Amino acid sequence: MIPFFAANAPRLVHLSTVDLVIIIFYFALVLAIGLYLKEQANTGEDFFMAGREMTAWIAGLSFLSANLGSLELMGWAGASYQYGILAAHWYWIGAIPAMLFLGLVMMPFYYISKTHSVPGYLKLRFGEASRALSSVSFAFMTVLMSGINMYSMALVLKIVLGWDINFSILISSVTVAIYVALGGLRSAIFNEVLQFILIWAGALLIPILGLIEAGGWAGLKARIAVNASAEYTHLWSTLGKFNDNPMGIHWTGIVFGLGAIIATGYWTTDFLVVQRVLSAKDLRAAKMAPIIGAGFKMFVPFIVILPGLLGLALLPMKLMPEAQAIATGGHSYNEVLPLMLARYCGPGLLGLGITALIAGFMSGMAGNVSAFTTVWTYDIYRALISKDASDAHYVSMGRWSTIVGVAISIGTAYLVMDFKSIMDYVQALFSFFIAPLFATVLLGMLWKRATSAGGFWGLLAGTGSSVSMWAWVKMDPTALRYVALSPYARDMAENMYRALWSCLICAFVTVAVSLVTTPKTDVELKGLVYGVTEIPSESYVSTLHRPWFWAVVVGAIFLVLNIVFW
Amino acid sequence: MKRGGSISIWFFIGISLLVNGILIFGASVYQLFQPPPKELVLFRLHAGVWWGAILAIIGAIYCVYYVPGRGRT
Numbered sequence: 001m002i003p004f005f006a007a008n009a010p011r012l013v014h015l016s017t018v019d020l021v022i023i024i025f026y027f028a029l030v031l032a033i034g035l036y037l038k039e040q041a042n043t044g045e046d047f048f049m050a051g052r053e054m055t056a057w058i059a060g061l062s063f064l065s066a067n068l069g070s071l072e073l074m075g076w077a078g079a080s081y082q083y084g085i086l087a088a089h090w091y092w093i094g095a096i097p098a099m100l101f102l103g104l105v106m107m108p109f110y111y112i113s114k115t116h117s118v119p120g121y122l123k124l125r126f127g128e129a130s131r132a133l134s135s136v137s138f139a140f141m142t143v144l145m146s147g148i149n150m151y152s153m154a155l156v157l158k159i160v161l162g163w164d165i166n167f168s169i170l171i172s173s174v175t176v177a178i179y180v181a182l183g184g185l186r187s188a189i190f191n192e193v194l195q196f197i198l199i200w201a202g203a204l205l206i207p208i209l210g211l212i213e214a215g216g217w218a219g220l221k222a223r224i225a226v227n228a229s230a231e232y233t234h235l236w237s238t239l240g241k242f243n244d245n246p247m248g249i250h251w252t253g254i255v256f257g258l259g260a261i262i263a264t265g266y267w268t269t270d271f272l273v274v275q276r277v278l279s280a281k282d283l284r285a286a287k288m289a290p291i292i293g294a295g296f297k298m299f300v301p302f303i304v305i306l307p308g309l310l311g312l313a314l315l316p317m318k319l320m321p322e323a324q325a326i327a328t329g330g331h332s333y334n335e336v337l338p339l340m341l342a343r344y345c346g347p348g349l350l351g352l353g354i355t356a357l358i359a360g361f362m363s364g365m366a367g368n369v370s371a372f373t374t375v376w377t378y379d380i381y382r383a384l385i386s387k388d389a390s391d392a393h394y395v396s397m398g399r400w401s402t403i404v405g406v407a408i409s410i411g412t413a414y415l416v417m418d419f420k421s422i423m424d425y426v427q428a429l430f431s432f433f434i435a436p437l438f439a440t441v442l443l444g445m446l447w448k449r450a451t452s453a454g455g456f457w458g459l460l461a462g463t464g465s466s467v468s469m470w471a472w473v474k475m476d477p478t479a480l481r482y483v484a485l486s487p488y489a490r491d492m493a494e495n496m497y498r499a500l501w502s503c504l505i506c507a508f509v510t511v512a513v514s515l516v517t518t519p520k521t522d523v524e525l526k527g528l529v530y531g532v533t534e535i536p537s538e539s540y541v542s543t544l545h546r547p548w549f550w551a552v553v554v555g556a557i558f559l560v561l562n563i564v565f566w
Numbered sequence: 567m568k569r570g571g572s573i574s575i576w577f578f579i580g581i582s583l584l585v586n587g588i589l590i591f592g593a594s595v596y597q598l599f600q601p602p603p604k605e606l607v608l609f610r611l612h613a614g615v616w617w618g619a620i621l622a623i624i625g626a627i628y629c630v631y632y633v634p635g636r637g638r639t
Contacts, residue, residue: 018592029582036573058575190575194582197583201583201621205613212608344613346594346614347597348593348614349613
């Protein structure tokens, strides 16, 4: 083994030659795709919007894959070990209704306005100040998220292979920087679709073999009841009281904080995912893409949540929080997925499993980087620094900002190590930036009386109040009883309620300020707001090709899943 | 499906599944005769053999169907 990446850390497995060949082949293929697509990324529309020519399937899978980073794979597998099946809420009520809402209600306004970004929509609807505020906060959040993904990846390679953490970060981030800088959003999207397939190919065997070993779902539940508690396998029935479930959360936090605010905010206003849908070739494809994504999203718990539960049932050792694991030399919650991989997979399969985790990292990071590049170039650089440069200049700026964005992300990768669960940290970020943004965008799209001043001050008040509540609880932990409505609430519950309050504060301030300021005319709002925008009819396509039909199908399956695992 | 140029994304996916499937299948068949020193849980199921074969077959189908020049969109 080459000394540079052979760290002294203990490792779960040793890669064979065939495993290394599989990993190296993956890196070669994603770089080849980037090089191949460089020829199709010459204009701003090509580089930042993938030419707006993606089909619903490609946009939909990319939409989902950009979210399915190694952070998702490892973080939620770890969360399901820690909190049980409650973690599946983030895939079902915390995703499906929001994705359907995006496709059916919000996508027409994004698409018809021809905006290139969510901050771009705010510029059209509320003016430059709102765009500046949202684009700066988004850029900040994006590089932090990118750093989290990087840390997740380095952690996998350190734990599983004993590779040096710096080497892992360097090789993976440089690869992402190259293929996104070369091919822009189209390259990111194409690689995300490839990565989506590889994630499933590499991760699907773990739940299949795990269920065989555990004796099926009934055997799994019985083992968890012995190793932890029967509450770990119930989705809703333990949410009546804060201290009746492993997460310390009440059903109102899940339904209103997660489902109505954080999830809807994330899936409808986080430009990282919305950008993929904006690349669709027409409005019907743009509406179908989130619905296709929702259809696949419902089954992701099979490769993420189930392995965490299987770890709880089958692993001989007890996993622990990150800080405790570092102090004692044990294994942390976040290591459950690699531990399960090492349990079942031999040469070849192990290489594919590691490739799946690397692919997850790259799709998550490329998603963040390409979104950062667009927002930086269009909404910060062009809007505030250089307004009248040529299209070629902005493409060049996009390529360079890709590299700079990756470099900044590397710096943030080390910041996340102090958090006991990666996902708690992510949820805190969402409550700062996404929850208030959702209120602003939703009011902007559905209420034509909302004014520019209302939008800006509402967004500022929502973000400021969220950060203030977080700081309040940090300085005085007893404040938790006010922010999260219970002294028993844990980090996840606190994040849910903080998101809920910040969204409500944003909405309240937006409405209050709007009522005392002058609104735009209907002519100015055409294409931006419900009631003054003509939505194209879909009467020319058959029922089987209409987005609402598939939304009903997905919604019905979603309901059945929640009842089955109640 | 829409292409980025003359090569479909599904062709790239086919190549990836085909190569990975062949490598996994080959390595797993080798293990039938040379079992690893530390036996894996459920090794008796030989998951790598059938999983590698499935990936290779799906990959081959995609490669043939989306090979550049056949005009699939």
